[in-house]
Amino acid sequence: MGKYVVRRVVAMIPVLLWISVISFGIMHLAPGKPTDAATQFNPRVSLEARERLAHLYGLDQPLHRQYASWLGRIARLDFGRSFLDDRPVMDKIAERLPITLLINVLTLAVVLGIGIPLGVLAAVRPQGWFDRTTTVLVFLGYSIPSFWLALLGMAWFGVALHWLPVSGLHSLDAEWWSWWPRLTDTAWHLILPVGVSAVVSVAGLSRYARSSMIEVLQQDYIRTARAKGLPERRVLFHHGLRNGLLPILTILGLSLPDLIGGSVIAETIFSIPGMGRLFYEAVMARDYPVIMALVTIGAILTLLGNLLADLAYAWADPRIRVGKAS
């Protein structure tokens, strides 16, 4: 197992290098200089002051030097300071990461809690009424823009019915409440964003759970289990689901970029101060250090997620690590 972990971590290095090259390349697509925002519309800024600013940010260096120094800094997780308010980028991200992680973990829980049972039930009788219904719903789920669903949810449950709050994470005066009402208040605010973000992933995951279960249920050991007279429930959940869930681990790893990316839309629409909204604000303000830090961190989080999923797979299924070691 130890060797397998090491090999997987080493395999991440070329991908990390590509990430840094892509991030750096994107950054240099921009016309003009990032310092323009601070100087362009100020008639009292002299040319000399402008150059001093460019020098301060290292923008007068040749490209490969800038890349090298940038790489050196991000290796130490130093993403510089925001052009917007001069605060260290890591501080800005650190205060928003927990919110996004909270939403994504909750979303993941909802996705697993709904997607897997849906897929398993559909797999029990392929082409049965339940399977056909979920197939239609899955296609709808794939085709609905999540931001539109969010808008409809706000219009119905928020504006028309007044059931759910439509923006933010807390009610206005929540700061002065005790912890329990504050917790339920936050949970209340999270229902719409989490629900909306979950829809697309539920569609995808239930499909994978279905096809994986269909395959498992055709195996010999399932026939054996049935033949020795086990109750169907035990066959499905003990013998079937355990094996059927293995490929789901990989799918979970692969769906991470969507989860992290989906937060941009959900957080922007519901005005939740997480990483996604920070990213959107940075894009609108051309706050390059923040944009680049978030692209890089988003990619690294995804890679770590994939790694965890693969390790979990290898831990659960010895065939993987033995097979690859030979």
Added chain:
Amino acid sequence: MSKFTWAAVLILAALAVIAVAAPWIAPYDPMAVSLPEALLPPSPLHWLGTDQLGRDVLSRLMWGSRISLTIGLTAVGVAVLVGVAVGLVAGFAGGWSDAVLMRLVDTLLSIPTIFLLLAVIAMDPAERITALTTVPVLGPLVRGLISWADVRIVMLMVIIGLMSWMGVARLVRAEVLSLKEREFVLAARVAGASPWRVMTKHLLPNAMAPVLVSATLGVGGAILTESVLSYLGLGVQPPTPSWGNILNEGRVALGVAWWLTLSPGLCIVATVLAFNLVGEGLRTMHRRGQAAGGDAL
């Protein structure tokens, strides 16, 4: 084909007719501002109501279908072009070029797509797109597009395309890897065919069926992407109507004018659903063809 697939084909055909005929069948000028008629609910005069500036929503949706469809189709065209090229080279050449290209694919897949898209768009690369006209294969395509549509819209097509070729590349590579050991390919190589000829005449035509399936599914995805970007205000810019930016304008009036949010959303869902169903139908046909032993489709 199932009845779902037929319904989807019909929807797409109707949509194509609407998009082509929009200038003649749209009841009003999609840009004509008429403030006294602002935010009217659906009525016999304005079937789908009007927006904040009194513009007819139905006419704007009809014109918007042109934008959404062209962006969807062209973006996928770019993605297929790049994906096929990368997949062919990686699969056929193998070795180092395969390793480098496939790590690039892994990397692009590990960065959340919306992050990549927004980051690129934030850099406002419209002028860089003009520079693309000198690139060998892509160049003529981009030049043609620019002569025909607004440069910012071309930029969207190219960027969405450049962010979604990775799936096609993996697919083509996998096909090439299995095809290149088949007898007819070996025979062609033994007969002295150049690598270029083997790739374009022998490998590519046989790898195209799954690419067609994934391209059809990709159109739906590209239309969704365009609508998200336009909704965020970073895609098609007003006053040019696109389904996404009509939704964006409707957001402000969400509480009072539901028709501004409902109708463009339904257009997107119907279109994307139709492309997904047709793609799925093609996939089933392809699988059956393979099971029957032929290369049907």
